[in-house]
Amino acid sequence: MKGAPENKPRPVSVTLLVYEPTNLTQVQRVETSALYTAINTRKVASVLSDSTGAFSVALPPGTYSLFVQQGKFFFANSFDSQNNIQLVTVEANKVTPFNITINSGAVY
Secondary structure (H helix, E strand, O other): OOOOOOOOOOOOOOEEEEEOOOEHHHEEEOOOOOEEEEEOOOEEEEEEOOOOOOOOOOOOOEEEEEEEEEOOEEEOOOEOOOOEEOEEEEOOOOOOOOOOOOOOOOOO
16 A cells, blocks of 8 residues: 555465476466465475574475465465476575565455
8 A cells, every 4th residue: 555664574484395396387276376286296395484484404406496385275476487486496515595475365
């Protein structure tokens, strides 16, 4: 709303799911939303973020898609130019920072 104070992001504890690189053609999507009912690639790992939203998971070097578990749905809201979903690239012996904005219930 014009003139309203800006909402500040609020960290949450969620389950994060790490999958092989996943394209929009490899998921079952809820209409045109960022929610999915099925991911048809291999799950590599899952991790629970802490109350500050921080998480860490050891992965071999490579590229992965990250999803947030939301009840029976999976959430991811970023894509590259080839419609690959929420990619992150992990390099050997490096920490890869990654922020996820969960806005599935937002109204703009």
